[in-house]
Amino acid sequence: MKVLMFAPEIALLLGVLSLFHLSLSSPTGDRARKIALVFAVGAVILGLLTLRLEGTIFFRAYQIDFFSQLIKLILALGLCAVLVIGRGLKGVREEVRPEYYLFLLSSTAGLMMLVSSVELLTLFLALELSSFSLYLLVPMRDESTGSRSQMEAAIKYILFGVVASGITLFGMSYLFGLTGTTYLAELLPALTIMLDRPAVLAGMAMVMAGFFFKLAIFPFHFWVPDVYQGASNDTTAFIASLPKVAAAAMLVRLASLVAAGNDTLVNLLMILAVLSMFYGNLSALVQKDLKRMLGFSGIAHAGFVLLGVLTLQEAGFAASLYYISGYLVMSLACFLVICNVSQNGENVLIEDLSGLHRRAPFLALILGVGMFALAGIPPFVGFMGKFMLLANALREGHLTLVILAALNTAIAIYYYLSVVRVAYTAEPEERPAVAIDGATKVVGLALLLLIVALGVMPTPALDMAAAAVRTFLL
DSSP states (O other): OHHHHTHHHHHHHHHHHHHHHHHTSOOOHHHHHHHHHHHHHHHHHHHHHTTTOOEEETTTTEEESHHHHHHHHHHHHHHHHHHHHTTTOTTBOGGGHHHHHHHHHHHHHHHHHHHHBOBHHHHHHHHHHHHHHHHHHGGGBOHHHHTTHHHHHHHHHHHHHHHHHHHHHHHHHHHHHHHSOOBHHHHHHHHHTTTTOHHHHHHHHHHHHHHHHHHTOTTSOTTHHHHHHHSOHHHHHHHTTHHHHHHHHHHHHHHGGGTTOOHHHHHHHHHHHHHHHHHHHHHHTTOOBHHHHHHHHHHHHHHHHHHHHTTOSHHHHHHHHHHHHHHHHHHHHHHHHHHHHOSSSOOOBGGGGTTHHHHOHHHHHHHHHHHHHHHTOTTSHHHHHHHHHHHHHHHTTOHHHHHHHHHHHHHHHHHHHHHHHHHHHSOOTTOOOOOOOHHHHHHHHHHHHHHHHHHHOOHHHHHHHHHHHHHHHO
């Protein structure tokens, strides 16, 4: 029974070992992808089987509950989608593809361990496992398509990441020094009686910094545009989706530690949310590279996630989880189009989408729905997610914040719909038709249905998110 609690992580770790063994020979990239996909599907199945398990392992440092297992299931499904979307892996050399998939699985395993970690050192180790795998994925892009910009992006990524990790570890030392424990369950009662101490706020803010970095919250966002642009399309699809889900989940768990009330922390999160939204949206307005534009827009979406976190209430936490799950689906839909439009793994400019409705009507439909959803236009999940976040923030009395967020939504509509305009109204000129295989069509259709279903029928997803949050709030 104890082994079953760790089953999804074991599936991915076995995949890592299999790919490591495979990399010692001279395998093909297609064989490595199939092995990775088998273990990713296995993680999905085991995630479903363990969804309702509860308990602790590893001396209470690792907690299994509905919250952690739900996030793991979302991560496993996202990994499967990334593996299908990037099945061609056009931007990565054939000889390093086994190692590429190895690091992809190990990063996802680290993210899964992260959401079950309820002890500070365990949490830090899981965070580093997921991060260092990503640092190695970025420079693995083929130089013929990356123009060596991936090397600069990787250096920036690891430097900013090391700084964020150092700040997080320093914040953990504060919390340990104040409470004498590293277990989150014991931190809560100890911190509750010390909320008026500046050291408590400083410690919490520094611990959150590591997840601000993952989520690309201002001012921990500086790595985003260069990494999105420099990494291969497939790598960017992963970085832009799965780590953000785990980071949002951990921010919710950490914010629950101060749910008893701390106006200073709420004000800090409000400032970060507003700065993230304005910086991301205003910077995205002038971008020509589609991945770089999505990178800046991701910063803005991270600001929206904070709208739910800063309420410090169950409904707000659930809305944040619902929104980040919807963002995962919307982001993957857009990157599915990018990976297929790119002929040899090169970056896709917005003008490269000209006439896409003629060259690949199904891809144009996916792109249109994805962009409409990201812009927050009904009836898609982006609209309902933003509505729930704004409603919960307004319920807590943050009227000014809601007005600023609504203004940012209006700004975002311009550049998202500009992409749709190019895809549907510009002439294709000499650009060739884009062929897509059956697996890509299936995943694309699944993403479309999820974007619509989560927007039209949000109640089941919101109820599930609320039930997950309730497991650790109680």
